[in-house]
Amino acid sequence: MDLTVVAYVIYLVAGIGLTVWVARTLSRNGRIFLADVLHGNEKLADAVNHLLVVGFYLVNLGFVALYLSSDARIDDARQVFEALSTKLGVVLLVLGVMHLGNVYVLNKIRRRGVMEKEQQPPVPPQGWAAPVSGA
Structure with missing residues (x-):
């Protein structure tokens, strides 16, 4: 069997496995964060999480599928590992960037909600007072 095909199969299994593992981890641990961002609305947090x-x-x-092809010729085991390390390293970086992007956006939404809560007066207005002239 051609070593390029072996490298492709290993890359696909590892890339898909990493994507599934990261997605499940983020989904499980991000649910609490989403519930906080969405002010305790559990159903909405679950829907957004999904x-x-x-x-x-x-x-x-x-991305894993598009990044599969390679023009480099793979003739020995060393080249298989080099090709896999490059491809999987890029996949891991993309996964990390996607995660940081999600956290950044959700944190911005959360901050906006906190700022809106702080803008409301702690006590509702009690009445209206006429301005004093000459003050």
């Missing part, structure tokens, strides 16, 4: 996981799968598995 949509984020689907988008994560689509983007990352699409």
